[in-house]
Amino acid sequence: MPDVIFPLDSTKPFTEQEILGHNRWHPDIPAAVSVKPGQSARIECREWFDGAIKNDDSADDIRDAPLNTVHRLSGPVRVEGAKPGDLLVVDILDVGPIPQEEGPLAGQGWGYTGIFARRNGGSFLVDQFPDAYKAIWDFAGGKATSRHVPGVEFTGLIHPGLMGTAPSRELLSTWNTREATLIATDPDRVPPLALPPEPDGAILGSLTGADFERVASEGARTAPPRENGGNQDIKNLSKGTRVFYPVFVDGANFSVGDLHFSQGDGEITFCGGIEMGGYLDLRFDIISGGMDTYGVAENAIFLPGNSDPQYSEWISFSGTSVTLDGEQRYLDSQLAYQRACLHAIDYLTRFGYSPEQAYLLLGAAPVEGRFSGVVDIPNSCATIYVPTAIFDVDVRPSASGPARIDAGVGAPHSAF
DSSP: OOOEEEOOOTTSOGGGSSSOOBSEEOTTSOOSEEEOTTOEEEEEEOOTTTTOSOSSSOOHHHHTOOGGGOOOBEEEEEETTOOTTOEEEEEEEEEEESTTOOSSSTTSSEEEEEEOOGGGTOOTTTTTOOSEEEEEEEEETTEEEOSSSOSBOEEOOOEEEEEEEOOOHHHHHHHHHHHHHHHHTSTTOSSOSSOOOOOTTOOBTTOOHHHHHHHHHHOEESSSEETTEESOOOTTOOTTOEEEEEOOSTTOOEEEEEEESOOOTTOTTEEEEEEEOEEEEEEEEEETTHHHHHTOSSSOEEEOOSOOOOOOOEEEEEEESBOTTOOBOSSOHHHHHHHHHHHHHHHHHTTTOOHHHHHHHHHHSOOEEEEEESSSTTOOEEEEEEEGGGBSSOOSOOTTOOOOOOOTTOOOEEOO
């Protein structure tokens, strides 16, 4: 096992750890630890809400989740010798839940998926699912099952939802300016169009005093993916993956968090993977001048690992860019994927699942989402592929009709 350079004590909150991480992007957040090129290291991570979500049968914690405090990131990690214009090479050697622990924290033998309420972030299908729902998933032998979504079992594709390098001052200013411009187009929208800097709840490593106040007022929220990587929620960034990140500041200042035991493409419920705490074993290296050499001025490129769950049979659903009210949209692939997901949800209800259970399943299981046709005006086509082997019953259409599962206790629900 590599040396643990960023340890976390499961008995203490994130803000009381020996080494303090952060939850905003800013070039002036000091590095917490450092590594040399070629060095391997273990980094421990808390789940993104730091224990606010409980292993119970209520969704009140999802409804009331404190979004201004996320994500709890481990880092920054300074890579010695990294300079702006380089590419930072990050190899994921291993990733998993909190090792050999059972307890009240997500990652200690369990994780959770949440549908976020419209008034607290919303989800990909917020118009159809405006309230908060939750599913708890138990881990055993690399597989996940749930009392809230019964009749399924699937192998986890464990990955970090969020990895990235620190922005330069210029890049941070670009983010804040363009997102403020977007917000101004509809400032009262619920959920909001973007999340501006928010000092309340900011965690900024070792910064104190006036420096803390300044960075808290300027730091970018970690919710979206950006040019530095960030919260991309790419489920294929799993064990064996090599990622090449643009470097914008001296040392790169790499950070990581938001681990998922599993996730469907798109993380469509917003809290959509199976959220957990855990660890990553990473190896770091540098390609000097790599941003210019390979034309990677923004957004990481990566070589996926080969540890994907082995599913060979799928049932697939398609959607086009036509709204539920019959309005034609021009090549709207986002809408097409929403329609494909809604078709899958409606289909699964014929087998006894509630719409919310089916939605939670699509967010958590290793489903494949694809933009299948983006050129045939006016309709783009998107598809979602669901592995049939994860179900206890045969979910393929047949002359005998759908077999019905026992929906059990159902998914906990909380409304504002």
